Amino acid sequence: MYKVFVNDKPLFLTNQIVKETDFKFFLLESIDIEQLIINYFQNKIQKAYLYHPDENEILNTLKSKIKVNRAGGGLVYNKKGEVLFIFRGGKWDLPKGGMDKGEAMEDTAIREVEEETGVNKLKITNKLQKTYHVFRRNGKYRLKITQWYEMHSDFKGELIAQEDEGIEKVAWLNPEEIKEALKNSYENIKLLFEEEKELQEKVSLK
Template structure:
C-alpha cells in the first residue's frame, strides 16, 4: 500500500478492498482524481482509498495524472545520535529539496541538506523509503516524490538555516525532543520515523 499525502491528509493506493467506515474508497480507473484531490485540499474529504488490483501500477497511473517533482532529503545523525531538524514556516521538518539538472538523487539530497542547514561532512549510510505528497503550485497540482537517505556527520560547527527557503531554525534534536517536534510536523515526516522505528518508546 502506498500512502500519498494531500494537504497532510492520507490518500492510500491499495489493492485490497476494505469495508468503509471513516473513509471513502474510489476505483482508480474510473475516479476523477483531480476532483478527489480538490476535495481533499478543501477539507471535504479527510481520508480516501484508491483501489486498483495492481498496487505498483496504481502508483504509475497516479504519476501519469500529475507532473512529478523529484526531491532528495536527509535524516542526518551526528556523533551524539541526535537528528538534524529544520523549523520551516512554523513546522518542524527534515532538510530536503528539488533535484537539479544533471544530478543523481543522492547528490540532490547531500546538496540540499548542506544548503538548508550549513552542515558539512555528510555521508550517506542507508537508503530510506520514498514519501509522496501532492501540492499546488501556480494553480496546478503536482506529485512530489521525495527520496530519503540516512546520513551521518561529525560536523559540530555553526548551524545556518537557509533564510530564502523560509528556514527559521536548525537544530540537533535528541529522541525525546524529536517526539515533541513530531507533534508539530508533517505526516510524511512522521511516517519516516514510524517506518524506521527511530524513536524508541
C-alpha cells in the same frame, strides 16, 4: 500499499478490497483523480483508499495526471545521536530539496542538507523509503516524490539556516525533543520516523 499525503491527509493506493468504515473507497477506473485531489484540498475528504489490482498502476496514473517533482532528503544523525531538523512555515521538517537536471539522487540529498543547514561531512549510511505528497503552488497541483537517506556527520560547526528558502531555524534535536517536534510536523515526516524506529528495532534484535 502506497501512502500519499494530499494536503497532509492520507490517500492510500491499495490492491486490497477494504470494507468502508471511516473513509472513502474508490475504484481507479471510476474516479476522476484530479477532482479527488481538489476534494482533499477543499476538506471534503479526510481519508480515502484508491483501489486497483496493481498498486503501481494507481501510482503511474497519479503521476500521469499531476506533474511530478523529485526530491532528495536526509535524516541526519550526529555523534550524540541527535537528528538534524529545520523549522519552516511554522512546522518542524527535515532538510530536503529538488533534484537538479543530471544529478544523482544521493548527490541531491547531500547537497540539499548542506545548503539548507550548513552541515557537511555527510555520509549516507542507509537508503530509506520514498514519501509522496501532493501540494499546490501557483494554483497548480504537484506530486512531490522524496527519496530519503539516513546520514551521519561529525560536523561540529555553526548551523546556518537557508533563509532564502524560508528556513527560520536549524537544530540538532535529541530523542525527547524529536517527540515534541513531531507533534508539529508533517505526516510524511512522522511516517519516516516510524520506519526508522522499526529498522533500528530489527537491527537490535539481530
